[in-house]
Structures are given as structure tokens and as C-alpha cells.
Amino acid sequence: MAEVLTWRRKRTAFLPLVCFFLFSASVSGKPKTELLQIGTGNNWDFYPSRWSDGSDHSLLPPAEKQGEEGAYQAFYKPSFRDFDVSFSYRVRRWVTDTGIIIRAASPDHYYLVHFPSNGQQGRAKHFWGAVSQVDQHGYIRYKKFAMIPHVSPEPDIWHDVRIVVSGTEVRVWVDGHAFPRVDIDDMPPSGRLGIYGWGAFDLKEVRVTGKSGESPDWPEQWTPSRNWFNPLPDQSLGKWQWRPHLTKTPKGDLLLAFAVHPNGYDPPHLLATARSEDKGKSWSKPRKLILPLDGLEVEQKQVVEQFAGVGHHYVPAVTTTRDGRLILQVFANPWTGEGESRVWGEAHVFMTESLDDGRSWEPLRLAPQWPQPDGVNLLNAWGNFLELSDGTLLRQVAGGEGSGKEHIHDWGSVHARAFSIRSTDGGSTWSPPVNLDGGRLAKLGNLDLTEAQCCETASGRVLSLIRPIYSPTMWETWSDDSGASWTPTTISSVVGYAADMLKTESGAILIGHRYPGLTVNVSRDDGLNWSEQVTIDLANWANGTMIEVEPNVVLYIYMTDRNEGRFRAQFIEVTPTGLRPRK
Numbered sequence: 001m002a003e004v005l006t007w008r009r010k011r012t013a014f015l016p017l018v019c020f021f022l023f024s025a026s027v028s029g030k031p032k033t034e035l036l037q038i039g040t041g042n043n044w045d046f047y048p049s050r051w052s053d054g055s056d057h058s059l060l061p062p063a064e065k066q067g068e069e070g071a072y073q074a075f076y077k078p079s080f081r082d083f084d085v086s087f088s089y090r091v092r093r094w095v096t097d098t099g100i101i102i103r104a105a106s107p108d109h110y111y112l113v114h115f116p117s118n119g120q121q122g123r124a125k126h127f128w129g130a131v132s133q134v135d136q137h138g139y140i141r142y143k144k145f146a147m148i149p150h151v152s153p154e155p156d157i158w159h160d161v162r163i164v165v166s167g168t169e170v171r172v173w174v175d176g177h178a179f180p181r182v183d184i185d186d187m188p189p190s191g192r193l194g195i196y197g198w199g200a201f202d203l204k205e206v207r208v209t210g211k212s213g214e215s216p217d218w219p220e221q222w223t224p225s226r227n228w229f230n231p232l233p234d235q236s237l238g239k240w241q242w243r244p245h246l247t248k249t250p251k252g253d254l255l256l257a258f259a260v261h262p263n264g265y266d267p268p269h270l271l272a273t274a275r276s277e278d279k280g281k282s283w284s285k286p287r288k289l290i291l292p293l294d295g296l297e298v299e300q301k302q303v304v305e306q307f308a309g310v311g312h313h314y315v316p317a318v319t320t321t322r323d324g325r326l327i328l329q330v331f332a333n334p335w336t337g338e339g340e341s342r343v344w345g346e347a348h349v350f351m352t353e354s355l356d357d358g359r360s361w362e363p364l365r366l367a368p369q370w371p372q373p374d375g376v377n378l379l380n381a382w383g384n385f386l387e388l389s390d391g392t393l394l395r396q397v398a399g400g401e402g403s404g405k406e407h408i409h410d411w412g413s414v415h416a417r418a419f420s421i422r423s424t425d426g427g428s429t430w431s432p433p434v435n436l437d438g439g440r441l442a443k444l445g446n447l448d449l450t451e452a453q454c455c456e457t458a459s460g461r462v463l464s465l466i467r468p469i470y471s472p473t474m475w476e477t478w479s480d481d482s483g484a485s486w487t488p489t490t491i492s493s494v495v496g497y498a499a500d501m502l503k504t505e506s507g508a509i510l511i512g513h514r515y516p517g518l519t520v521n522v523s524r525d526d527g528l529n530w531s532e533q534v535t536i537d538l539a540n541w542a543n544g545t546m547i548e549v550e551p552n553v554v555l556y557i558y559m560t561d562r563n564e565g566r567f568r569a570q571f572i573e574v575t576p577t578g579l580r581p582r583k
Contacts, residue, residue, distance in 0.1 A: 031083075036076060036195075036206040045075045047107055047224065051195070058204035065198045067095060067517055067538035068564050070224065075104055075194040077218075083210025085193065086162045089203040091155050094119035095540050096199025097516065099130075100206075102165055103191035107222045108136045111143075111187060112196060113163050113172055116516035117153060118540070120497045123409045124470040127151040128495070130516065130533075131170050131182045137580050138225030140517070140535035144182045145495070147472055148174050190214050198538060227581040228537055231256075231283045231557060231569040237272050238262045240565045241286075243315040244557045245385065246545040250324045253277050254547065255358045256557065257289065257328065258567075259315040271308070271316050271330075273358065280547075280555040280569065289316060291330070291352060295363040303348050304364060308332040317385040317395065318358070326354040327427050328361065329395065331381035340404045346371055347379040347397075351427050367423075368430045375401055375444055376417060379433065382451045384500060384545070389456060392482040393423040396452035396464065397433060401444075411470060418449035418466050422483045431484075436464055436477050439488040446489045449475055453501040454483075455509055457526035465511060467497045474499070493530050494521055502546035502554060508574050512556055514542035520556075520572065520579060534579050539568055553582055 038044060038053045051074045054060045061072040089098050099114025112132045121128060130145045151159065151174050164171045168187055172179035190213020195203065232241060238260025245257045254276040262270070271289040276282060291308075293301045308330045317329045330352075334345040349367045354360065372379055376399035383396040401415035408414045419433035436452060437445030448471050454464040462479040464486070476492035479485060496513030503509045509523040511530075517538040522531045536556075544558030549571070557569040571582035 031209050031211055033207055033209040036193075036208060038074070043077050045077065045107070045218065047073045047075075047222065054204070056204050057206075058202060059195055059206060061197055064200050066561065066563060067097070067198055067540045068560050069198075070538060071097065071196055071198040073101065073107070073194055073196050075101065075107065075192045075218075077192065077215075079190050079192050079213040079215045080165075080208070080210040081190040081213035082166045083193070083208055084162070084164050085206065085208040085210075086160070087203060087206040088158050088160050089115075089201060090158045091117045092200035092202065093155060094122045096197070096201045097538075098197040098199075098201045098203060099195075100161075100163055101192070101194030101196050102163070102170070103187050104194055105188050105191050105216045106218065108134065108138070108225065110134050110191065110194070111170075111184065112140065113170065114196060115159075115161075115174070117199070118497075118515040121472070121495075121515060122153045122155070123411075124468070124472065125153060125411065126472045127153040127174070128516075129172060129174060129179045131172070131179075131184075132535075133184075136225065138227055139579065139581070140533075141578070142533040142535075143184055144180055145516075145533050146180050148177055148179055150177045151175055188216075191216055192218075225581075227583070228539075228568040228570040230566045231276075231280070232274055232286050232567055234285050235565060237286050237288060238270055240562050241567045242559065243543050244545045244559075244567060245315065245317045246547045246555070246557060247318045247320050247326070247385075248547065249326055249357045250320055251357045253357065254280050254549070254555070255318055255326070256283070256545075257316040257318045260286075261562070261565075275358070279549040280557075280571070289361075291328075291350075291361055292363040295365050300348070300366050303332045303334050304330070304350065307334045308350065315381075317381065319385040319387060319393075321387055321393075321426065322391070323426075325426065326358055328352050328354070329367075329381070329385060329427070330364070331379075331397070333378060333380055342404065344372060344378045349381075349421070349430055367428065368421075368432075370432055373399060373417070373419070373433055373435075377401065377404075379419075382418075383453045384455075384502075386454060386456065388462065388482050389460060390482055391424070391426075393427055394420060394454060394462065394483045395422075396420050396436070396454055398450050398452065399433070401447060408469070414469055415447035416450045416469060417445055417447060418452045418464075420452075420454070420464070420479075420483045420486070434483065434485065436466060436486050437475075437489045438477065438486040446475060449489070451498060453499045453511065455501045455503045455527075457503070457509070458507050459526055461526070463501075463509075463527040465492055465494055465499060465501065467499060495533070496521075496542075498542040500542075500544045500546050500556075500558075502548065504548050504552055504554065504574055506552055506574070508552070510546060510554060510572075510574070512536075512542065512544055512546060512558070514540055518542055518544075518558060522574065522579065531578070536570065536572065536579070536581070537568065539564075
């Protein structure tokens with residue numbers, strides 16, 4: 001009995017020691033929380049150049065970069081499996097992107113939790129987040145892009161972000177509000193953490209708690225993929241190239257029509273063209289577009305000389321019809337007065353044709369001349385110049401409402417409507433504007449419609465997607481009679497602005513647009529459903545033009561901001577599994 005009591009006493013004395021070691025093991029195995037700082041930089045890899053530490057535990061990119069110049073990335077060398085990361089950030093101006101890199105296997109293969117910002121979505125007070133994948137092509141492919149209610153997109157507001165990555169699951173909260181959960185089956189089990197951004201932003205207090213993971217092989221040197229080129233580097237006609245329109249000429253060349261700014265924010269007042277004889281790989285020097293005015297009356301000549309091409313709405317649009325005619329259309333909207341006292345006159349639509357493959361043009365002629373539709377104080381051309389399968393020519397236009405004293409950042413104060421015009425005689429005459437909102441109950445129709453784009457689907461229906469002023473997504477409407485009438489507008493699933501549309505011969509419909517960056521969505525079922533966003537460049541202006549140069553190979557030419565000025569272009573291959581660049 002004494003022996004048993006002795007053992008019990010020994011066992012009782014041993015238990016605290018066992019508990020101590022078990023507790024010590026659990027503490028030592030507990031993931032530590034790190035405050036990420038740049039320090040000497042030895043624990044980081046930077047692309048293209050070094051970040052630094054600021055005050056209040058902030059992490060500073062090398063400079064304030066515009067999207068056109070690319071993003072800054074900093075990869076923390078330790079790798080993590082599952083982790084919990086938190087940080088605070090704010091944007092100081094609208095156009096920017098900020099985020100955290102997760103599970104990076106290399107500088108060109110990682111996942112990204114980020115928050116793109118843009119002036120249009122900012123003034124409309126909707127905040128968006130994204131979980132994306134960046135691959136060796138340099139594209140940002142969105143796994144999930146969604147609006148987060150309750151969060152303000154206004155500049156200079158600090159947001160608290162938390163990201164939890166566990167296995168294949170990514171969960172995100174912004175100011176305590178949850179982003180939809182994302183499961184990524186092909187995400188590697190571990191990888192580096194990093195920080196990402198461009199534009200005017202501040203980021204601080206980046207803290208990570210996580211389990212160490214296997215470190216991936218990392219290249220000693222790496223150069224980011226660049227898919228774009230400047231098709232028209234010559235800026236002798238003007239510094240800022242505006243609103244391109246593309247067509248294939250009757251003899252097979254590509255003809256690009258556009259306008260140019262001489263400098264700064266002055267309105268463009270010079271129309272120009274350029275030509276490619278090798279499917280868009282190289283281009284001629286831009287040349288001034290000469291439009292003979294011999295057939296016009298004196299007042300009509302004055303309208304062309306003073307107002308055609310003045311302002312970014314009035315660029316020339318070109319197309320080659322199925323019967324081999326190369327035609328060009330120019331809008332002009334004369335005005336009197338300036339600023340808030342400006343009064344717009346009747347809209348003039350001018351047409352001409354080229355008989356020598358776009359090298360010269362027949363005398364310009366006035367097609368229609370319309371009074372402004374009721375309640376509209378400005379009517380301007382927009383969108384692609386489309387010929388439908390029945391030979392109808394279709395163009396879409398936008399009209400402003402109001403006195404001009406409204407401020408666009410005052411929600412709902414600025415109104416606009418969108419219309420279509422059509423020609424059934426090859427462009428000789430054009431119908432009056434038809435409201436793109438066929439709503440039966442409204443008198444004026446949807447007042448949130450601005451720049452419209454359209455395409456004909458394989459079934460023969462015409463789909464129009466329209467840039468909003470305040471709606472979180474683009475507006476959608478359909479025509480079953482070649483643009484003579486339209487259905488009531490509905491909310492679409494596409495988020496974007498300053499768009500262009502194209503249907504390939506295989507039936508895929510592409511819409512390229514502003515936000516996030518320069519993004520393309522694809523529909524493979526006649527516009528009923530759309531893919532997730534694919535950001536192909538960070539140039540934010542968009543306002544581009546697309547043309548299919550080979551089966552399923554699309555040339556996309558688009559604008560940059562006034563600092564860069566020159567168009568950018570890239571070739572996109574449309575594959576059954578998605579988009580990829582064609583070098």
C-alpha cells in the first residue's frame with residue numbers, strides 16, 4: 001500500500017512537468033505575427049525597383065506610378081502555407097490599385113487580393129474587390145470580382161483589410177464587411193507573400209500570422225512580360241492620339257482613323273489616318289485626313305471646318321461594306337456661347353467614300369441634319385460603325401441632358417440618353433435617333449446612358465451595352481429589327497466604361513473597356529453570359545477599337561492618358577480556354 005501511495009505522489013509531481021513541456025511545445029509551434037517592414041531590403045525581391053519604409057509602419061513604393069507605366073511588386077522571401085494578413089490602406093486619387101500578393105510561386109505566377117479604383121466607380125459610390133491570378137502572360141485573370149456594400153470608395157478614407165488563406169480557400173473582409181469566399185483548386189499549397197500597387201495610395205501596418213511553407217525556386221533576374229506596342233510613335237500631328245476606329249480596306253490593308261490633340265487637354269481639332277499593310281504589325285506615319293468640301297453649301301462648310309473633329313466626340317468612323325465600299329462618317333454639332341452658357345445647334349452627319357482604298361476621299365456630303373431630340377442639349381457620335389448581315393448600317397450616339405451646371409460627382413445630378421441611327425441604303429440617308437431604352441412607362445427613357453457599343457449576334461439579334469453614369473454595371477438592351485427599336489434597358493453583368501465590342505468569325509463576342517485597368521470580357525453564348533474580367537494592360541483610358549486580323553486573333557488599339565499620349569496596341573488570341581497574348 002505504501003508503494004502505491006509513493007507512485008501516486010510521484011505521478012502527481014510528474015504531471016505539472018508534463019503539462020509544462022506540452023504547453024511549451026504548443027507555444028513554440030504557434031504561428032508568430034510579423035509586422036512586415038522593408039528594412040535593408042535583404043528579405044525582399046522588388047520589381048521593378050525597391051520599396052522603402054515610411055512613418056507609421058507604412059510601406060512606400062519607389063514612386064507614384066500611373067497605370068500606363070505598370071505596377072510595383074515587392075515579394076517577401078519567407079514562404080507561407082496558411083496565413084492571416086491584415087493591413088490598412090487608402091487611395092489619394094481615383095485611378096489606382098492596391099493589394100496583397102499571396103501564394104507566389106514566381107514573379108510571374110501568383111495570386112492577388114486587390115482593390116482597383118477608378119473615377120467612374122468612385123463617383124457612383126460603389127467599392128469593388130477582386131481575387132485574381134497573374135500568369136506568365138502578364139494578364140490579371142479575375143477569379144472573383146465583386147462589389148462590397150457598405151464601403152466607401154472616396155479618396156483619403158482609410159480601410160482595414162483582413163485576408164485569411166487556408167488550403168484552397170481565400171476569405172477577405174474590408175472594414176469588417178465580407179467579400180464572397182473564393183476557392184482556388186489550382187493554387188499551390190505554399191508560396192511567398194507580397195505587396196502590389198500603382199497610382200496614388202498609402203499602405204501601412206501589414207501584419208501576417210502564418211505557418212511557414214516550402215520556398216519556391218525564384219529567378220535571380222526577371223523582366224515583366226510586355227504585350228503592347230505603340231503603333232503610331234510619330235506625334236508630329238499632335239501629342240495626344242484620340243478615339244481610334246479600324247477597318248479592313250477593300251484591298252486588305254488596315255486603315256485607322258482618329259483625332260489628335262495638339263497638347264494637354266485642348267480638344268482635338270485635327271482628323272488623321274494611318275495604314276498597315278501587314279495586319280497591324282507596322283504602321284505608316286500618321287497623315288492628316290483631307291476631306292474635300294466642294295459639294296457643301298457655305299454654312300455646311302463652316303460647320304465642318306469649325307466643329308468636325310473638335311471635341312473628343314467627333315472623331316471619324318470608317319467601315320468597309322460587304323459590297324466593297326469604303327465609307328467614312330463624321331458628326332458635327334455646332335454651338336454658340338461657352339461654358340454654362342453654351343447652346344448646341346442641330347446635329348450634322350456627313351458622309352464620304354474612298355475609291356482608292358482610303359488614300360483620298362470623295363467630296364464630303366451632308367446626310368441628315370437633325371434637331372436635338374426633346375430634352376437633349378447635345379448629340380454626339382459614339383461607338384463602332386457596324387454593318388449588319390442584312391446590309392443595315394448602324395451607329396450609336398449619346399445625348400446630354402441638363403443645364404451644364406450640374407456636377408457629375410453629385411449622385412444623380414447629371415443625366416444622359418443614348419440612341420441609335422441606321423441606314424438601309426448604304427449610308428445615303430439615316431434614320432432619326434431611336435432611343436436605346438425601349439421602356440414603355442417612361443417618357444424620356446433611361447437617363448443613365450452615355451457611350452454605347454453594339455454587335456450582331458449569331459442569331460441576328462443586335463446587343464448594345466451602354467456605359468452608365470452611376471449604375472455599378474453597364475446597361476443592356478437588344479434589338480430584333482436591325483436597330484429600328486430596342487428593348488427596355490436592364491442591368492448587365494459587365495462592369496466597365498469607354499468600351500468597344502467585336503464578334504469574331506467563330507462567334508465569340510469580346511468587349512474591351514476601362515476598369516479595372518484595360519479589361520476584356522468574353523461571351524461564348526451570343527452575349528447572354530460573360531466571362532470574368534481579364535485585365536490585359538493597366539492603361540486606363542481604353543476608348544479603343546478591335547478588328548479580327550486572323551481567325552481568332554484580334555488587334556486591339558486603345559488610348560493612353562495625356563502623359564503618354566500615343567495609342568497602344570496588342571494582339572489577343574481567343575482560345576477555347578480563354579484569352580492569351582499573341583506576340
